[in-house]
Amino acid sequence: MSEAAHDVTLSHQFDDLVQQRESAQLGMWLFLVTEVLFFGGLFMAYSLYRMEYPDAYAECSKLMNMSLGALNTAVLLTSSLTMVLAVMAAEQGRIKALIRWLIVTIGFGGVFLVVKAFEYHHKFVEHLVPGPYFTHEVHNREACQLFFSLYFAMTGLHALHMVIGIGLLSTIAWMASRNKFTPAYNNPVEISGLYWHFVDLVWIFLFPLLYLIGSR
Numbered sequence: 001m002s003e004a005a006h007d008v009t010l011s012h013q014f015d016d017l018v019q020q021r022e023s024a025q026l027g028m029w030l031f032l033v034t035e036v037l038f039f040g041g042l043f044m045a046y047s048l049y050r051m052e053y054p055d056a057y058a059e060c061s062k063l064m065n066m067s068l069g070a071l072n073t074a075v076l077l078t079s080s081l082t083m084v085l086a087v088m089a090a091e092q093g094r095i096k097a098l099i100r101w102l103i104v105t106i107g108f109g110g111v112f113l114v115v116k117a118f119e120y121h122h123k124f125v126e127h128l129v130p131g132p133y134f135t136h137e138v139h140n141r142e143a144c145q146l147f148f149s150l151y152f153a154m155t156g157l158h159a160l161h162m163v164i165g166i167g168l169l170s171t172i173a174w175m176a177s178r179n180k181f182t183p184a185y186n187n188p189v190e191i192s193g194l195y196w197h198f199v200d201l202v203w204i205f206l207f208p209l210l211y212l213i214g215s216r
Helices: 017-052 054-061 066-091 095-125 141-177 187-215
Strands: none
Touching: 017 054, 017 141, 017 187, 054 141, 054 187, 066 095, 066 187, 095 141, 141 187
């Protein structure tokens, strides 16, 4: 029997670890393409309504807390760095460093969600939640409610992906603590990193669209 046949990390349907890794990467990229299409519908709706109500959207954007948005942007960019360091540690077989960087990345994800929770609370206090309790004084009430409907839909969906990502990285950290990864086998760490970077990238688009258009 070949050496690969004795490797417990090699699934039976693959010839070797290289083929298994490439298949895992392809599967994650295909999944991320579906995610792009999913978020793309919301971005398209936002773009169409923004072209229809440019002045109202600029006015509503000024009601956003740019400081909290910028803070969360910095937090996620830093978390992408720590995720890269986690993947590098996995590739080098440094398990303790891998666990440490995963925990730091999870911590940044938690900070992002806490900041977002404070921001949501502020929107409720200021009566900026679309519906019968939307009582904030604006020039175009209907268009502003459209803006905040998309704001809650887009950022809420993004936050859900963050929660999933935290759960995913927590599982990877647990697996690492059980010595499941080696320099030759670290596919789950790598594809989890791809997912995390995608979630961060979505926010890079959300931040200017929702927070910065009112500054012009």
